[in-house]
Amino acid sequence: MLDDFMTRATLAGVGVAFAAAPLGCFVVWRRMAFFGDATAHAAILGVALSLALNISVFAGAMAVALIMALVVTFLAGRGYAMDTLLGVLSHSALAFGLVAVSFLSGIRIDLMAYLFGDILAVSRSDLIVIWGGAALVVALVVWRWAALLTSTLSEELAYASGLDPKREQLILTVSLAITVAVAIKVVGVLLIAAMLIIPAAAARGFARTPEAMAVIATAIGTISAVAGLQGAYLLDTPAGPSIVCVAAILFAGLNLIGWRNRKGT
Template sequence: MLDDFMTRASLAGIGVALAAAPLGCFVVWRRMAYFGDATAHAAILGVALSLALQLSIFVGAIVVALIMALTVTALAGRGYAMDTLLGVLAHSALAFGLVAVSFLSGIRIDLMAYLFGDILAVSRSDLLVIWGGATLVVALIAWRWSPLLTATLNEELAYASGIDPRREQLILTVALAITVAVAIKVVGVLLIAAMLIIPAAAARSLARTPEAMALIAAVIGTISAVAGLRAAYFLDTPAGPSIVCVAAVLFAALSAVNWRNRAGT
């Protein structure tokens, strides 16, 4: 069964969708879209360092993504607006990563695969990494769901309930770094933020509870991954961008339906 490259690709896409769904909800609720983008951009520097040091791509990507996320958290509120800080760090990390890759002599690297994903080349070992990381992210979010939700809704309420919002932010940061690391192979660093944000944003108009929103986002992400792969196969288009295109179409359709329902009431 796993000898079929489309089966492996579908499983990889579903794994990333399941990891990105609950995390993407918190990204939307906390308005952290650019934060996720900055963390993803930093991952290309991790790829370059991994290749230079002959380490696992997953290890390099997760370490650098985590360092970037922690750096942004530490520097926030120290004289720079958050969007300015994220813009500087995101594009600087991407640029340094691309320059670092150019210095890797004797190593063949498909840069487009890391920028936009190469889901059709996913191997069995890649599947183990993707599903292992997805399981860890889902378990982490499920374990801290209530404290994370409280800290997201109101920091003062969180403190009153004995919850440290900074600790919950750190947990989200770790989960985000893991998701970025496992998603590189599927959609690439430039499209990871889209898989975090678009399914969650699409689910928002359908959900009545936070839990329902996370579940619906997972369903939308899964449909996007499978349908996007099929579209890429039949239309001969890039797989990663095709997955994001399907997610965007679903978001537009659901938003239109929601707008029509509101207009009719």
Template sequence: MFDDFMTRATLAGIGVAFAAAPLGCFVVWRRMAYFGDATAHAAILGVALSLTFEMSIFPGVLAVALIMALTVTFLTGRGYAMDTLLGVLAHSALAFGLVAVSFLSGIRIDLMAYLFGDILAVSRTDLVVIWGGAVLVVGLILWRWAALLTSTLNEELAYASGLNPKREQLVLTLALAITVAVAIKVVGVLLIAAMLIIPAAAARGLARTPEAMALIAAAIGALSAFAGLQGAYLFDTPAGPSIVCVAAVLFVGLNLIGWQSRRGA
């Protein structure tokens, strides 16, 4: 079964969707879209470091994404406007990563594969890494679900309940770094934020509870991966962008249906 590249690609896309869905819900609730974007852009610098030291892409991307996320978390509220800080760090990290890659001699690198993903080239080892990361992210979110939800909805209530919102922020930071590291092979640096945000945003109007929103977002993400890959195969289009296009169409379609139902009521 795993000898078929489309099967491996589909499983990889579903694995990323499962990792991104619950995390994407918190990104939407906390309005952290640019935070996810900045962390994803830093991944290119991680790719350059991994290739320089001739090691797997995953640990390098994970380390740099985690450093970026922790830096943003540390500097927030210390005299820097969030949107300005994220803009500076996101584009600087991407630029330094691209420049660092250009200095690599004797190494052939397909930048498009890292910018927009190369899901059709996913290997069995990549599948193990992607699903291992997805299980780790989902387990981390489930373990801290109640605390994360309370800290997201009301920080004062979280403090009154004996919780530390800053610690829960670090949990989200770690989960985000892991998701970026496993998703870079599937949708690439420039589209990771889209897979975090679009399925969760599409699920928001359908769900009555936070748990339902996470489950619906996972279903939308998995459907986007499957349909996007089929469309890419049929129409010979880039796989990563095709997945995001399907997610965007589902977002628009579900919102139109919701708008029509509210209007009819």
């Protein structure tokens, strides 16, 4: 079954949806959209370093994405406005990554594949990495779900409940770095933030509980991956952007339905 490239691509897309959707709910709740974008942009520098050092692209991308996330977390609130800090670090990391790639002599690299994804070229070993990373992210989110929710609602409430909000932020940061690393092959660094945010944002208007929002977001992400791949196959369009386009269409359609329901009541 895994000999078929479309089957491998579909499994990869679903794996990324399972990791990105529940994590994306916290990104939306905490208004961390630019934080996720900055972490994703840093991954291209990790790709360049991993190729230069002849190590796993997954390991390099995750390490640099994690360093970026930790630096942003450390500098936030120390005289730097968060949006300004994210803008500087995000675009700087992407620029340094692109420049670093240009110095890799003797190494053939399809830069577009890392920027916009190359899901159709996913191998069996890539599937193991993607699903292993997705399982780790889901396990972390499920394990710390109540604590993450409490810290998201209020830091004071978290302290009163005996929780450390900084530790929960670190867990969220690590999960985000893992998700970026596993998604880079599927949708690329420029579209990872979209897969984190759009399914969660689309689910927000239909969920009555945080758990329901995570489940609905996962379903939307999965549908986007499967339908986007089918659309790319039939229309001969880029697979990664096609997945994001389907997610955007679902977001618009679901919001229109929600608006009409609210207007009708």
